[in-house]
Amino acid sequence: MSFFLGLRIYGWFSLRYARRHLWRTAAVIVGLSLGAGIFVAVRFATTTSVRSFERSMGAVSGRADFVVTRPGEGVPSHLVRDLLSMRHIETASPILSLMVRVQSTHRGAEGAAVARWVGLDPILDRPLRPWAVQRLEKPEETQRWMRLMSDPDTVFVGSTLARALRLEAGSAITVHYQDRRRTLKVLGILKDEGLGLAHGGLMLISDVATVQEFLGQFERVDRVEGVFVEGGSETGYQELENLLGSSYALDRVVDRTRSSRSMVAAYEQNLSVLSFVSLFVGMFLVYSLTAFNSVSRRREVAVMRSLGASARFVFFVFILDGLVLGLLGWAIGIPVSLAFSRDLLQAVSATVTLLFARVDVSTVSLNFWDVAVSVVLTTGVAALAAWQPAHSMMRVPPQEAIRPRSAGAESETKVRRLTMAGLGLLATVLPLCMMPPLQGVPVAGYAAVFFLFCGFSLLAPGVLKRLSKLPSPLVRRLGGEPCVLALRQLERAGARVALSVGALITAVGLFTALVIMISSFRKTVEAWVYQTVSGDLFVRPMMADMNGYRDPLPAHLVHFLRNIPDVDVVAYRRIAMSYRGVDCALEGIDLDRLQRHGGFLFLKGNPQDAYDAMKAGDGVIVSEVFSNRTGFGVGDRMALSVLGVPMEFRVVGVYRDYRTQSAVIYTDLRVLHNRTKDRAWSGARLFFPGSEEAKVQRALEIRDEILTRFGARDAPDVMVGKSLRRDILQVFDQTFAVTTVLLVMALMVASLGMMTTLTIMVLERSVFLNTLIAVGSSPGQVRRMLLWEALFMAVAGLVLGVACGFVLSTILIEVINAQSFGWTFLYHVAWNQLGVALPLIAAASLVATVPAQRLAFRDSPVVLLREDDH
Template identity: 45%
Template structure:
């Protein structure tokens, strides 16, 4: 204990005073660390809040259910409830409906309406009104006895300003019905689903409201404590063909599976800002380790051990990390509230619906943030600390002895960098772990390290080969600046490595986003073609559980022969816990107007095989996530039918809620007897007319002929739908852009800090130049040329690293995380504009250091 106290007292006297005397430089480093830690912490908290919201909602709805009975692609017969309740192993079996409805004529967002049997459901889910007028009567009695009543969740009541005894008109499909609000739910149990943006109603009222008589969405089962695995098999044996039974947690896990990859990728990207900030800590601690070697030698001569010197500088790194993390707390609290809405909206658009009602400060996440920030700072300080250990007592006898840099030869760094780069590709080809591309992330880290290790050789090469050329361009200051860059050693290369990392990430993301957008745009125009798209109202949010009304189907079939109707049946399912969309479509009509982006094979031959062979087409995402390839068999129970179909081809598809399986609509109808439509595409046969105007005219005609049922339809023109898809795509990457800009800003701070270090180290040399007649402009020009060479090296190496990284992102990390790849394409325009801007920004960051040398008179510095 005494040794620790002594170390802290010595560090306070030796290091803390130094940090305080150079407060503005210390603040710059703390700001860089704080930005990195704040970004990492806020992104983690925002994504965790979305995951927690989704998990909490699913668990609240599942309640105490042990099993769930459902029919993939259809609904469960209601009479099965009585059958299950008679089973000796079943404690209770309760039917359940969940669907999103919208308040009529209010323009409000939809909310989740949950329909249950208040009596059967008591043993599964807990809920109670917040303000019961009559405590003696059960809370469910009035809900059961009075039709068209509901109990609103707290968030829903606040959003719509609902109070007990108020009325609210709800719309579902072609129906509008007025409900009376009985009470407001207390925020516990089932009321926590969707953050409280829900309402409860009796199941018979729901069936009257929706017209879904005789069926339910699912039946939740709670078993008796004495039930065993044989009882579960016995229950399964009582189920009709096509009805399945699974754990309620499987739906939750499939949703979390879709979110997890996005969460991890965003966390890794946010860590880059913290990783870049590590270079700032290194620069400052390296400055103190080299500029104070005389003082260290004095300490050694007085009996200080090399371990003590190492501990002093390691403690300095720990202080910078801890202090930077403390500064990050207010920054993170500011950022997380702005990131939360954007992250949750992106997850809702891409994967599953989330309603984040509150932000929890998870102690484990806070501890993780602190631990990683501290670890990164300790790693950054370890090399200068090791350098300080090598200080010899005899150096105290020579006041102006060289700093004693003991860095390895440049060739060693170059060889190590090349070796790490060569290891990247074999490592990246290793399979991911449970959908997490760990090998891809490790390969990315090795790529950053490898190219950063190349920077010492690049700096020496430029300084040696360009010194004469630069003398002809910028005179003697440019020549001296190039020579100093040549002789600066590895410390300059470390800070250039920060710019390499940030630039590489920028280049890679620009290429990836451009490739992604270009491929998605091609996919939208070729595979999502159509002049008019029609589907039930709120079909997407309700996962296409409700088909088009028969009247609408008849109306479409009677439309003008100048249009062609392509109906489809879409069902959301899971395959081995992996979510996907099963879509049955008329391939014969589809191939005349659109085409899929097949990975291999001729489209004409593939469609010909579909006409002859009873098979399916699967998306690249579904193939990568399930391991299914061409020739394998797809086996599933859908809408009561057992399907065993060969895979005929794999195509690119960028739907965000899992993979896609395409099947023939006519064969699907024959096997299942399900002749309903989930929606339809409408194509105009005459392509010489104004397509947009003609599509709008047909839309108005359908709405007019539908009459009151028009409100049950959602009709959008093809151009509008494609614009919406691309807008969602652009919004998805807005967070990535913000994180990238922060990384570049931290890298610019690294350039400033590095140049400041070298200006202070050469204070005697620079003031000697001033004393013998050099002008301030010449000295400033020399420092500026050093900055130019540093930034050009960082950008050039970062550009090369970025192209390698873009390949990893597109063909390794995205494939293992989300299952898709893109057509590789480089946005040369964006790079040609952005690279000079990064150069200008980094050079602007060098201006403060060039002014630092003039803060003290040359005579005073030389006298010291």
């Protein structure tokens, strides 16, 4: 048979049948399109945000091979000359950057924006980071960027910043940083390429001397970046280490970018896996409809076989059903996904900006590979779901065209095989969870999740078989004869309900796991906030977090804080640095005073022993993220260089930390002061006596006094502790907002799956059901029998789903989150949420059986029994 003839026969056989049962087919396509739409929208949103992040990272790092820094203080400018004299270095560029508030002086342009101001050497940096200016020819462009050095107080601005403040060449802007401000002239607008893509286009570029003059920092820069001559990297690194000694930090750019990109990639993959669950649940719908069609059309298949159709052609027809359903679901899912992808993009990009680095994307970019992956996965999942019904139809003999027969009960052997297969898949979960991540990606953890869902789904026939073995007297007392008959019919259904109950198992498992993970996350963060982020008032320099605490608090503000009456001031000194390619910070804090009001939420190590070692100057404690990303644990020794002073510490504890930049090393402030001779404060926490209301009132009074004395607009940042803790909890709630949509979709698709499963079972037993009515059973008894069947299936799905959810939550918390982000949570089960939600899910599953009950009484028993006689 030719391929095109096969397609014509498929049209006659399947498409006409689908047209006659349009609502049934449409319901499955809608369910699949919702699952596909969620998957596609999440994929488009995440890949758009991640590509923006990667472009920004690539624009910032450019061709640089190495970065030289001096933690706690700037790099002397003369080091650039020394580096350029080395034969293995092609170029070395000084960089000075900070976050500033930018205002336009243009009349009619209101508001302000926060942007990254980068000072560089236009000549030395040109080979590292190419950038171009809009609407300028090449000669004029060269002339214009050279003017950064010749004209004082001139900048180029990024396109996003220009749009936000309505800037153009010749505009004037005012930059604010702490108590400093300067008016600058805009030479031009950067194109959206190269360095113009950095920080989402919220950029200012000027000559490094302009930023030095603004900060009053004439002999130092933040860092020096450079590139080696071709083939000279290994020798060049060795020469650099010998030149710099222990006073400087030397990092390979590839290590730093790999670390940041792996974190963002992990976020993308986690969302993609969760979104794939909605598509995975949609697979059960395709299975249900294909199985529905195969059961209701056994006689037609037998007739087709008797007319010469091969078993392979029958298989082809039903597999093509799955492919067509998948393609239609994907085609409808694309506009569905685009309808809400903008909101999803904003949520994802906001989370990426919050947790990793600034991205600025407003529209979803459709990439050919994303579209190709989405259509292949959607149609592939649909074809896989149609495989089992298609394979079963291959075995329909031609004789059934003369004498139809029931599908029959599943054999004990087949059910046992499915149970053993399910147990085998579940047995692989623990070994997979123990495997390390692959290049920072928990691939084995994702595989464990897939095998977990499949394993529990395959246990469904065995569980239903066990339920059917309940003693008849007990079951009769529970629900009468309808309940007894319901159990006997479930025994006959066997493996045919495995995938449909599996839809409920998957949805309930995902729901349970997310509820446990989110409640564990919330409870742990609450404990961390009230123990570690303790304080009634927090004072730090303006935009200190964004600028890596580059500048300490002014001396006059420190003097004011020291002399506030009736207050306990806990000072700290925070120094940004990089350790083994991981961006982190060393923080010295006044441990004696901190211990009066809180402390750290320890994960490993004895708290009191750790505090004693820190005060003695021998120990440090590190955040969980730092430990996971560097491999340093309790007992390891680490060498640091801070403010040009070499130091060595022993790790005496690992504590939980859930801030967005949480790779932190803590030491005692007095130890840090004594070793570096630096007495500066990076910030302070203030603790007031009295009730909670009195503390808040006093904090507000001191905040207003500080802002009045030291400037309300430019410096410093003063936050009331209660408000800060509330904001932190809101920030972390935001990171889980996307998962709510995925959860709702999974539950909707599971309900559709339950409805379709019961409908298939009714079609299979139409003669049996009408025989019951013919011999005297009432329609109410038949309805109750169907309701008991649905209840037993729902109970099996809920029990297995909850068990699956508990295991899944452990995998998400202890494996996937730990390997992806370096975070683990204190395990907490929100029994109140589960206690309310799970009965509602069961009720929704029972309501979904109404169409099946109506179908049971669609035709007259006399007509059906007469047809069976023939």
